[in-house]
Amino acid sequence: MYLGFSAITPPPSSQDARETLLEFPDNKLLIDLCGEFDRNLARIEQALSVHILRRGNQLAVVGAPEAQAQAAAVVQHLYQRLEAQKPIETGDIDAALRATELGGTTSFEDQLEMFAKGQYEIRTRKKQVEPRTEAQKAYVRNLFENEMAFGIGPAGTGKTYLAVAVGVTMLISGEVDKILLSRPAVEAGERLGFLPGDMKDKVDPYMQPLYDALNDFLPQKQLAKLMEDKRIEIAPLAFMRGRTLSNAFVVLDEAQNATTMQMKMFLTRLGQGSRMVITGDRSQVDLPRGMPSGLADAERILDGVEGISFNYFTSKDVVRHHLVAKIINAYEKAEG
Structure with a gap:
């Protein structure tokens, strides 16, 4: 599975079952997304039992399919925070994890829409x-x-x-x-x-x-x-x-x-x-x-x-x- 923030060519289908690949257009924001010594990624890895590998301006999420999807959603949410010039703190990572929790009553899209409207800021x-x-x-x-x-x-x-x-x-x-x-x-x-x-x-x-x-x-x-x-x-x-x-x-x-x-x-x-x-x-x-x-x-x-x-x-x-x-x-x- 391939997700990205710019137009790209999808990888071979054989890769889909093994990893989710995300591409980020702004390398500086990607550095902030990863955090010092990749601590933000480590927090997501620990919570969801996945591995997140950095390849240039791409992140590859490896793990169970459902965990891959949730981790990808969390990473995208955090990147969009940075695009909106909002910092990432540990609590923001935990909030994104809760928002994308499988089976939750509130979808990830609903949470993004709420923040975008500024209703609860x-x-x-x-x-x-x-x-x-x-x-x-x-x-x-x-x-x-x-x-x-x-x-x-x-x-x-x-x-x-x-x-x-x-x-x-x-x-x-x-x-x-x-x-x-x-x-x-x-x-x-x-x-x-x-x-x-x-x-x-x-x-x-x-x-x-x-x-x-x-x-x-x-x-x-x-x-x-x-x-x-x-x-x-x-x-x-x-x-x-x-x-x-x-x-x-x-x-x-x-x-x-x-x-x-x-x-x-x-x-x-x-x-x-x-x-x-x-x-x-x-x-x-x-x-x-x-x-x-x-x-x-x-x-x-x-x-x-x-x-x-x-x-x-x-x-x-x-x-x-x-x-x-x-x-x-x-x-x-x-x-x-």
Whole structure:
């Protein structure tokens, strides 16, 4: 089988059963496609049990016929990303592998069409963010369409990261006046004792993941200025009491560690022109034994309320290191 990006003469039919041959017109893009020391190709080879051989401006994919076809589709998708001047990262390779998975509900062509239309691209000051799984795409769509959205699932599925990216986009475009990020200040299974410093010094360790996400999307000087002007705030959940949050994009992270009363208090802070996102992982509750999670209560009480969306993630949506999904699956299996 012979696939290419320019008019060429097909090879003999005897070769078809052994390999898929692809030709690329731009050798510089082909170098970027292969990656340093061919690491991008190695990632595809490992995932699909194929061999990809470089011959000048051609790549030959050797393996089982179905695996050849999927590998060829992945390589073509990544090359088209480069043609569109988009970089290739490990997560993009994994996304292409998922998009071309045999028997999947979404075809490779559908994914390309979606990206081409820019329906699910989140543009921030520093980078462009693309949801990489069907659950993430639905989540991002609901973040834009609903005034209140829940994102529930295991660590590493992009719940908070995508929410902050959407918030930065809405702030930049003027749809909201400020961003407010909050977390319950609950220790994760260990007692850290009294922390030194002023109030900011005491709460910053709990808020660090939110700072990390913001630093990914905004230049440091601009972020510092926005925080100085209080257009971006990061505060513990306890500081939300008594506030009315208007024209703001509000994110409550680690919501499984909010009590029922805290959750009700937070949800009723929603003001005119605001959006609210609540993210959490039901498997990582750090509240004292016997104290119910406000996230679980909110799921039960608010189910079916118009204008509120619930999005759920699984280990298949993990976009961190590939071992994270395996770890989550192992723990879920052990628990039940």
